[in-house]
Amino acid sequence: MSARPLFPQLHALIGEAADLLPADLAERIETLLDDPKDLLPALLARMDGRDAADGRRLEAQGLSPAQAATMAGLSRTLAGLNALM
Numbered sequence: 001m002s003a004r005p006l007f008p009q010l011h012a013l014i015g016e017a018a019d020l021l022p023a024d025l026a027e028r029i030e031t032l033l034d035d036p037k038d039l040l041p042a043l044l045a046r047m048d049g050r051d052a053a054d055g056r057r058l059e060a061q062g063l064s065p066a067q068a069a070t071m072a073g074l075s076r077t078l079a080g081l082n083a084l085m
Contacts, residue, residue: 009033053079 007030010018018026032039052058052075058068 052076 005023007018007026010026010030010033013033052072058072058075060068060071063071
């Protein structure tokens with residue numbers, strides 16, 4: 001049986017769920033967590049404000065881009081609150 005590498009920061013973030021991730025993905029996330037100064041800009045660059053909590057672009061009929069961004073933000077906020085509860 002091979003020993004799985006430990007990912008202390010990933011375990012601190014998501015607990016034992018880190019053991020369910022493939023080792024290569026966990027290693028990439030751990031690397032980002034080791035030096036987080038570039039993490040937020042990288043995440044924000046991948047989101048344009050209309051990405052909902054599930055990662056899909058929110059485009060509802062009849063909404064302006066600003067309204068879609070607001071609804072997507074609410075979706076992300078509620079998903080975060082749900083995770084905390």
